[in-house]
Amino acid sequence: xxxxxxxxxxxxxxxxxxxxxxxxxxxxxxxxxxxxxxxxxxxxxxxxxxxxxxxxxxxxxxxxxxxxxxxxxxxxxxxxxxxxxxxxxxxxxxxxxxxxxxxxxxxxxxxxxxxxxxxxxxxxxxxxxxxxxxxxxxxxxxxxxxxxxxxxxxxxxxxxxxxxxxxxxxxxxxxxxxxxxxxxxxxxxxxxxxxxxxxxxxxxxxxxxxxxxxxxxxxxxxxxxxxxxxxxxxxxxxxxxxxxxxxxxxxxxxxxxxxxxxxxxxxxxxxxxxxxxxxxxxxxxxxxxxxxxxxxxxxxxxxxxxxxxxxxxxxxxxxxxxxxxxxxxxxxxxxxxxxxxxxxxxxxxxxxxxxxxxxxxxxxxxxxxxxxxxxxxxxxxxxxxxxxxxxxxxxxxxxxxxxxxxxxxxxxxxxxxxxxxxxxxxxxxxxxxxxxxxxxxxxxxxxxxxxxxxxxxxxxxxxxxxxxxxxxxxxxxxxxxxxxxxxxxxxxxxxxxxxxxxxxxxxxxxxxxxxxxxxxxxxxxxxxxxxxxxxxxxxxxxxxxxxxxxxxxxxxxxxxxxxxxxxxxxxxxxxxxxxxxxxxxxxxxxxxxxxxxxxxxxxxxxxxxxxxxxxxxxxxxxxxxxxxxxxxxxxxxxxxxxxxxxxxxxxxxxxxxxxxxxxxxxxxxxxxxxxxxxxxxxxxxxxxxxxxxxxxx
Numbered sequence: 001x002x003x004x005x006x007x008x009x010x011x012x013x014x015x016x017x018x019x020x021x022x023x024x025x026x027x028x029x030x031x032x033x034x035x036x037x038x039x040x041x042x043x044x045x046x047x048x049x050x051x052x053x054x055x056x057x058x059x060x061x062x063x064x065x066x067x068x069x070x071x072x073x074x075x076x077x078x079x080x081x082x083x084x085x086x087x088x089x090x091x092x093x094x095x096x097x098x099x100x101x102x103x104x105x106x107x108x109x110x111x112x113x114x115x116x117x118x119x120x121x122x123x124x125x126x127x128x129x130x131x132x133x134x135x136x137x138x139x140x141x142x143x144x145x146x147x148x149x150x151x152x153x154x155x156x157x158x159x160x161x162x163x164x165x166x167x168x169x170x171x172x173x174x175x176x177x178x179x180x181x182x183x184x185x186x187x188x189x190x191x192x193x194x195x196x197x198x199x200x201x202x203x204x205x206x207x208x209x210x211x212x213x214x215x216x217x218x219x220x221x222x223x224x225x226x227x228x229x230x231x232x233x234x235x236x237x238x239x240x241x242x243x244x245x246x247x248x249x250x251x252x253x254x255x256x257x258x259x260x261x262x263x264x265x266x267x268x269x270x271x272x273x274x275x276x277x278x279x280x281x282x283x284x285x286x287x288x289x290x291x292x293x294x295x296x297x298x299x300x301x302x303x304x305x306x307x308x309x310x311x312x313x314x315x316x317x318x319x320x321x322x323x324x325x326x327x328x329x330x331x332x333x334x335x336x337x338x339x340x341x342x343x344x345x346x347x348x349x350x351x352x353x354x355x356x357x358x359x360x361x362x363x364x365x366x367x368x369x370x371x372x373x374x375x376x377x378x379x380x381x382x383x384x385x386x387x388x389x390x391x392x393x394x395x396x397x398x399x400x401x402x403x404x405x406x407x408x409x410x411x412x413x414x415x416x417x418x419x420x421x422x423x424x425x426x427x428x429x430x431x432x433x434x435x436x437x438x439x440x441x442x443x444x445x446x447x448x449x450x451x452x453x454x455x456x457x458x459x460x461x462x463x464x465x466x467x468x469x470x471x472x473x474x475x476x477x478x479x480x481x482x483x484x485x486x487x488x489x490x491x492x493x494x495x496x497x498x499x500x501x502x503x504x505x506x507x508x509x510x511x512x513x514x515x516x517x518x519x520x521x522x523x524x525x526x527x528x529x530x531x532x533x534x535x536x537x538x539x540x541x542x543x544x545x546x547x548x549x550x551x552x553x554x555x556x557x558x559x560x561x562x563x564x565x566x567x568x569x570x571x572x573x574x575x576x577x578x579x580x581x582x583x584x585x586x587x588x589x590x591x592x593x594x595x596x597x598x599x600x601x602x603x604x605x606x607x608x609x610x611x612x613x614x615x616x617x618x619x620x621x622x623x624x625x626x627x628x629x630x631x632x633x634x635x636x637x638x639x640x641x642x643x644x645x646x647x648x649x650x651x652x653x654x655x656x657x658x659x660x661x662x663x664x665x666x667x668x669x670x671x672x673x674x675x676x677x678x679x680x681x682x683x684x685x686x687x688x689x690x691x692x693x694x695x696x697x
Contacts, residue, residue, distance in 0.1 A: 050101075050162035057098040057158055061151035064090045068148035087147035088136045095129045098154040101161070116298040120305065120336060125153050127333045140326065149334060156671065182252055186217035189261070199251075202264050210249075210260040218251050219266035227255040297633065301640055305336030312648040324649075328657070331647045335658075335666075336640055344632035347678035352625040359686035360608035361618055368588045368604025372622035375588060377568040378517055378615060379560060382528035382538055382547075383504060384575035385592050386612060391422050391486065392505035393429035397476045398498040407498030409433050411490045414451040414458040417441040422486065423449070425502055426460070448488075459491040460500075471496045484534030503534075506541060509688065513612040514542050516692050520619065523568075527551055527559050527582075556582035573615055574603075590615060613688035620691050624684055632674045639670035 065071050067086035072079050102125060105118025128150040134140030136147075186199045187209040194209055199217040202208065207223060210216055216229075228240035231253045240256050243249055249262055251271045268274065309332045316325025353363050363369045383389050396404040412430030415423035416438055438451040438458075447468065448461015459465060466473055466489055477487050477499060486502040514524045526547040528535050535549035548559045556574075560582050563570045572579070572586035583589030583603045591603035592610060607614045643666055646658035685691070 047162070050158055053098060053101075054155065054158040054162050057094055057151075057155050060090050060094055060098075061155050063087075064094060064151040065148040068145065068151075070145040071148040084136075087145075088133065091129070091132060091147040091150055094151055094154050095125060098158060099125045099129075102157060114299065115302040120298065120302050121157055123302075123305075124334045124336065125150060125157075127330050128153060131330045146330070146334065153334065159671075183215040183217050187211070200268075202267050204264055204267060206264045208262050208264060210255045210262055212255060212258050214255055214259075216249050216251055216253050216255070216262060218264045219271045220249055220262035220264045222247050222249060222260050223263045224261035225259055227258040227260050230254040230256050297637065301336070301637070304640070305333060305644060308336070308644050308648055309333050316649065328647065328649045331658075332644055335647050336644050344636045344674050344678075345629055347675060348625055348628045348632060348681065351678055351681045352621055355681060355684055355686060356618075356621055359614075359617060361614055361621070361686065362606040362608060363604075364606055365604035369618070369622050369625065371569070371588050372571065372605070372618050373626050375522065375569045375571040375619065377523045377525060377563055377570045379525045379527055379563065379570055379572045379582075379586065380612065381556070381572075381574040381579055381582075382526050382530065382535065385573055386510040386526065386542065387504040387506050387538065388610075389504065389575065391425040391502045393425055393500055394485070394503045394505070395480070395501035396498060397474055397501070399474060399496050402492075402497045404498075405433060407490050407500070409436055410453055410456075410458045410492060410497060411460050411488070411500060412436075413438040413453040414441070414449055414460050414490075417451070418443065418449055422488070422502060426488075426500065456492050457494070458497075460488055462486075462488055465489060465491070466496075469494055474499045482533055483537040484531050485537075503537075504530075506538060507610065507612060509611050509613050510542055512692050513616060514544060516613065516616045517619075518543075520616070522619070525563065527556055557585040560585040571615070573612065590618065609688075611688050613692055617686045617688055617691045621684065621686055624681060628678055628681055631677055635670060635674050635677065639666060 064087050067079060067083045069079060069084070069087075099122070102118055102121040106122025109116050109119045128146040131140060132146045132150060135145040182199055184198075185196050186202055187194045188197050188202065189195075189207040189209060202218050208217060208220070210227075212227070222243050222245050224245060226242065226244035229243045229249060230240050231250065243255075243260070248265070249260070251266075251274075266272075309329045312332050313325050313329040316322065316328055349366055349369075352369060353366070356363050356369075380386050393408070396408055398404055398407045408426070408430045412427045412433075413436035415426045418424075418441075436453050438453045441449065441451045443449045444461075448459055448465040450457065450459045452458070459469075463473075469491065471489075471491060471494065473487075473489055474496060477489075480487050480499075480501045483503075488500045488502065490497045490500065517524050523546070524542075524544050526535065526539055526542075526544050528538075528547070528549055529551055530549060532549045535547050539545070539547045551559060556572075556579060560570055560572055564585075564587070570586045571588040571590055572582045573590045573592055574583055575592055579591075583591065588605060589603040590605045590607060592607045592612060592614070605618055607618075643658065646656075649657050651657070
């Protein structure tokens, strides 16, 4: 944020190359093409579909399994006469109705020439279906009566897909949570009256009343009153923020202790809340390298299962047992169905995205989340990111005969009628002290301000103010000037009473963020348009060893490319204002402070708060998610790598052949393990203070 000299202060600029601030505007695809709407309605439809289908198929499966001759033999009971055709009839209904999502997906994969999850599932239930009919009609061996296995397969697959869709819907519930933050009614000021209207009826320029404990119905600017506002829904910070006249407020936030009058500045899709909803939706719909990896794994597994089935048939035929070969081949194809693999990646990504959103970290691009674990360099834009982007009084030097508090109180009184950022910083610094009355306020362009305070003429200004008086600046000014600070002198009746040092205030969280990143082996680099002295001062305070100074906004991307050319994996962290080229050039672009500027197209990760420690949270989430993805892939693939050879009869010479029933149980267990393992991510605490406390991993 640029801080330029105002009409009364000849103090120079904090950023000589200050940019113009502008905002850049910016369904989960189910595997196999069967389950994918990025909208909440789409997820809700799929949840309802699979839930309903699962319960219906479970009820139908009971008589199918109970009346299966093979299952009766396994358990040890005799079927009553006349029930022979219950399993074939109801099993066929299950295949056509309950198996339709998988069969449709399999056809889609065949047409796209991309064999994967749905084709494997479709192949398994189709082989079981036709083999069972062959056994029921006496065409095939009676051991191929797989009606109960077919029913079990369909029920398990529907259960797994219901779990997946429900997880994705729970992730999408973050959108419901955000939407529910808007109040049902708004109180609009119309002349001398306050009229209750729906938030959708508000227009830009309307003034609304926010009562204590009430929610803000639209983005706006406080025009009257002061209140502590709970912004945790946007920033993840539990501590309320004080908002008073002139400050922005965001739709959905809560005035906790007193009332406000707010002028509406944005409505509908233009509000920060709507922007965040869109970002969460985009994150859920985005593809990722990990998901593509799972799809490729499913394709390889298809050919693995098919190859294993062919080899099984040939080997059993060569050993003179073709009938057993048919049984083993069909068993291989049936149990090679890797539904756990289908859950391995989507569940982890869905839960990660949801956990991040609830902590104020919005993952717009899933690929960015995956890449964060490999980042070894974080490039922070200084102003508005590591610093607050606003001036603050950082030191007071009194002249002989005055104290720090006296100098600050006199300066604040003289500046009290000014609206300039430097004046506001001085008044803010003097809060808590006795307020001195001022009169006869005046300002002189590029010189300073003048007022009468307690009968004395008080002047505050930069170098030109001293040029117009016989007074000399204090010696400390040279030291401050070398640090690149803004220097204002305070004169009382023409004599120097003291000097004020103003600089862009460093965020208190920045020191923790820099230290935590270093503890995790990540180098922190700073980039700024400020002069070398200013950059060196801030870098020294934060413990940053490398920085780029005097960089124009359009040249920031070149700095990113320079770091990447050194072989570094770079995450660029900016405030979303004129940082778009650099954010896009980095391996991962992170926009910080998105509470009021959410539509940033060039960043893959949006931090809703201004807390730079959230960057550490993203790294921790990325690493934790990757660990879960690897664990789940091994669980899912491991089942198939072990079960398929056993089902094929590789241990038959030693008297062991994996029964179909055991294979189905193992398949179900693999799915449950993957789902439960992914759920463990919900225990991850991504609050910045919690992540910092965990130390290096």
